[in-house]
Amino acid sequence: MSNIRITKSFSFETGHALYGYDGKCRNVHGHSYKLFVTVIGTPIADTNHVKYGMVIDFGDLKKIVKEEIVDVFDHATVFNKNTPHVELAKELSNRGHNVLLVNYQPTSEMMVIDFAEKIKTRLPENIQLYSLKLQETATSYAEWYASDNPSTPLRVLKTN
Numbered sequence: 001m002s003n004i005r006i007t008k009s010f011s012f013e014t015g016h017a018l019y020g021y022d023g024k025c026r027n028v029h030g031h032s033y034k035l036f037v038t039v040i041g042t043p044i045a046d047t048n049h050v051k052y053g054m055v056i057d058f059g060d061l062k063k064i065v066k067e068e069i070v071d072v073f074d075h076a077t078v079f080n081k082n083t084p085h086v087e088l089a090k091e092l093s094n095r096g097h098n099v100l101l102v103n104y105q106p107t108s109e110m111m112v113i114d115f116a117e118k119i120k121t122r123l124p125e126n127i128q129l130y131s132l133k134l135q136e137t138a139t140s141y142a143e144w145y146a147s148d149n150p151s152t153p154l155r156v157l158k159t160n
């Protein structure tokens with residue numbers, strides 16, 4: 001059976017600020033993020049299986065990404081908790097705002113790394129996360145590829 005990649009896209013609105021950055025994005029601002037999630041596997045061959053012909057039900061993929069990413073990040077403002085922004089975050093949170101503290105600078109690159117780790121832990125064993133594309137603006141995006149990031153380093157086996 002062939003390996004097939006399938007992709008589902010998501011969108012969410014998130015605020016952030018890049019602490020210490022030397023441009024306008026050091027200010028608190030927001031983006032309409034688009035996330036493209038691509039997984040790879042072989043379509044289920046069992047004709048009696050309810051998911052016959054599917055790598056993974058798009059609905060099941062949606063549930064995972066919604067729970068891990070969209071529902072968490074949508075209409076939240078993300079701050080790096082390792083910077084003085086943590087004070088602003090605490091103040092906003094105390095005033096009832098939806099604030100998310102992360103342990104990284106919330107650039108598209110770092111967010112897509114975080115998302116990959118979160119999604120990977122939820123996928124069934126026979127399905128691999130192939131790639132993620134996180135689009136921050138109409139002209140800017142970051143991509144994560146499993147092939148660029150082998151998680152288990154190959155062991156060199158000694159033959160003698």
Ligand SMILES: Nc1nc2c(c(=O)[nH]1)N=C([C@H](O)[C@H](O)COP(=O)(O)OP(=O)(O)OP(=O)(O)O)CN2
Pocket residue numbers: 018023025106107108109136137138139140
């Ligand atoms: N490598 C990265 N560079 C920048 C990031 C990032 O996540 N990774 N983020 C920002 C800002 O948060 C914001 O996204 C601005 O991005 P930019 O593409 O520069 O936005 P513009 O509106 O200026 O884009 P134009 O389409 O060129 O007008 C900054 N850099």
Ligand SMILES: [Zn+2]
Pocket residue numbers: 016025029030031
């Ligand atoms: Zn930004």
